[in-house]
Amino acid sequence: MSRSETAEDPKGLIREAYRIEGIDLGQCRSIFLDWALSLPAEQDQTAALKVLLATYGTPGHPMTGVLEEGLQTISAPRRRGGWRARARQ
Numbered sequence: 001m002s003r004s005e006t007a008e009d010p011k012g013l014i015r016e017a018y019r020i021e022g023i024d025l026g027q028c029r030s031i032f033l034d035w036a037l038s039l040p041a042e043q044d045q046t047a048a049l050k051v052l053l054a055t056y057g058t059p060g061h062p063m064t065g066v067l068e069e070g071l072q073t074i075s076a077p078r079r080r081g082g083w084r085a086r087a088r089q
Helices: 013-019 025-038 045-056 062-075 082-087
Strands: none
Touching: 013 025, 013 045, 013 062, 025 062, 045 062
16 A cells, blocks of 8 residues: 555545645535445444544535535434335235
């Protein structure tokens, strides 16, 4: 792993997003998706997001908002719908 890469940010994507001047919300969301897909399956996403926010989180930066939103989305319980929910009744 190079210096810009960590277990929480294996490609250094989040770190670089904070260095891009004038980055917008859409770009941050795209980078976040790439980051999420690059994490190993066994990686705890919630823990990784907390570390990234503590390391890079800058108030008012669009990536900070995306990371916080991701943390809330991961923590929120998911409703199971479709046939699986009906099969249990």
